[in-house]
Amino acid sequence: MSTTNEKDWPLWEIFIQSKRGLDHKHVGSLHAADARMAIENARDVYTRRGEGNSIWAVQAADIHASKPEDQGAFFDPADDKVYRHPTFYPMPEGVKYM
Amino acid sequence: MPESQQAAQFQAKVDAEQKIEPRDWMPAEYRQNLVRQISQHAHSEIVGMLPEGNWIGRAPSLRRKAILLAKVQDEAGHGLYLYSAAETLGVGRDEMVSQLLSGKAKYSSIFNYPTLTWADIGAIGWLVDGAAIMNQVMLCRTSYGPYARAMVRICKEESFHQRQGYDILVTLSKGTPEQKAMAQDALNRWWWPSLMMFGPSDKDSPHSAQSMKWKIKRQSNDELRQTFIDRTVPQAEFIGLQVPDPKLKWNETIQHYDWGEIDWEEFNQVIRGNGPCNAERMAARRKAHADGAWVREAALAHAGKKAKRSAA
Numbered sequence: 001m002s003t004t005n006e007k008d009w010p011l012w013e014i015f016i017q018s019k020r021g022l023d024h025k026h027v028g029s030l031h032a033a034d035a036r037m038a039i040e041n042a043r044d045v046y047t048r049r050g051e052g053n054s055i056w057a058v059q060a061a062d063i064h065a066s067k068p069e070d071q072g073a074f075f076d077p078a079d080d081k082v083y084r085h086p087t088f089y090p091m092p093e094g095v096k097y098m
Numbered sequence: 099m100p101e102s103q104q105a106a107q108f109q110a111k112v113d114a115e116q117k118i119e120p121r122d123w124m125p126a127e128y129r130q131n132l133v134r135q136i137s138q139h140a141h142s143e144i145v146g147m148l149p150e151g152n153w154i155g156r157a158p159s160l161r162r163k164a165i166l167l168a169k170v171q172d173e174a175g176h177g178l179y180l181y182s183a184a185e186t187l188g189v190g191r192d193e194m195v196s197q198l199l200s201g202k203a204k205y206s207s208i209f210n211y212p213t214l215t216w217a218d219i220g221a222i223g224w225l226v227d228g229a230a231i232m233n234q235v236m237l238c239r240t241s242y243g244p245y246a247r248a249m250v251r252i253c254k255e256e257s258f259h260q261r262q263g264y265d266i267l268v269t270l271s272k273g274t275p276e277q278k279a280m281a282q283d284a285l286n287r288w289w290w291p292s293l294m295m296f297g298p299s300d301k302d303s304p305h306s307a308q309s310m311k312w313k314i315k316r317q318s319n320d321e322l323r324q325t326f327i328d329r330t331v332p333q334a335e336f337i338g339l340q341v342p343d344p345k346l347k348w349n350e351t352i353q354h355y356d357w358g359e360i361d362w363e364e365f366n367q368v369i370r371g372n373g374p375c376n377a378e379r380m381a382a383r384r385k386a387h388a389d390g391a392w393v394r395e396a397a398l399a400h401a402g403k404k405a406k407r408s409a410a
């Protein structure tokens with residue numbers, strides 16, 4: 001949605017995995033001419049204090065998002081299915097490990 | 099949905115402490131206000147590198163040099179986090195940079211004062227970063243999500259900045275009489291400009307009420323300034339330095355320091371561009387931007403060529 005002109009380096013969204021075994025988490029964005037520069041610059045700005053060991057860079061233009069104004073209707077189907085949660089099922093007294 | 103209803107929903111969200119995210123509906127003035135504030139903040143981080151950069155090559159030891167370099171590098175990162183946050187509001191990076199270079203956009207006027215001695219680097223870390231932290235801690239809870247997230251990241255890095263500055267002054271104040279005098283002189287010159295960093299007094303700050311209602315700001319300029327004074331004066335006393343304010347005195351009744359008056363005429367002069375280093379700072383930024391133009395173009399050309407080759 002930001003205004004970019006031809007001479008601008010494209011915008012990249014940066015995701016960092018802080019430790020092996022964890023998810024990559026969005027940390028911010030930066031401009032870079034290509035993917036390699038995006039990853040190297042992300043290392044320099046977002047991992048100066050050992051914040052991560054793996055970086056993903058995704059061009060912002062390639063990200064598709066749900067619409068906030070449709071939020072209610074879009075996520076509605078999940079609202080009335082309480083039986084998807086374990087607390088929906090009362091357990092008889094004395095039953096263990098469930 | 100009619101705009102009045104959207105506005106009511108927006109304010110309800112803010113009141114309920116829910117963050118506003120880039121694609122949410124927001125009042126045009128909220129957006130403008132944020133763009134102005136965040137880009138000004140970003141410019142301050144970038145211009146703020148200049149007075150300190152001035153001393154990297156002259157730091158008194160390799161250790162101090164490495165520390166100062168790391169600190170200034172952090173400030174570049176802060177500029178980037180903030181520009182990125184502002185970009186989520188629909189303003190382009192090039193647009194913000196050109197507003198800075200044309201003089202249309204403002205940056206914190208503290209950076210228009212010169213760094214005359216090594217002790218000034220101590221005073222900047224302790225007082226200038228210290229004052230900035232007060233503001234930034236508050237902004238970690240600001241209502242606009244990307245701005246708040248950038249602030250959390252920045253605050254994690256800032257406390258090292260303040261400590262390294264204080265550490266320089268601790269060392270100087272334990273040194274020779276000349277070194278101690280140098281530390282005192284730095285405090286004399288940086289104290290009042292640091293207090294000005296919190297902005298005009300509440301009664302002269304017309305936008306503050308709206309910013310508070312939108313929860314962009316959560317504490318007033320005067321509140322933050324008083325807290326800063328209350329915290330900082332004992333730190334000065336601890337290293338035997340004297341705060342240059344004859345009216346400064348602990349008030350037992352209100353449990354705060356009473357203090358003198360800021361020279362608002364000086365503040366306005368510096369904002370208007372008549373501070374000691376305004377022209378020098380702008381010239382340095384313009385030169386850096388112009389000198390880097392060929393690099394930006396070459397990188398883009400190279401990326402284009404590589405993309406074409408891998409497509410073929």
Ligand SMILES: [Fe+2]
Nearest residue numbers: 143172173176
């Ligand atoms: Fe900073």
Ligand SMILES: [Fe+2]
Nearest residue numbers: 173227256259
């Ligand atoms: Fe800082």
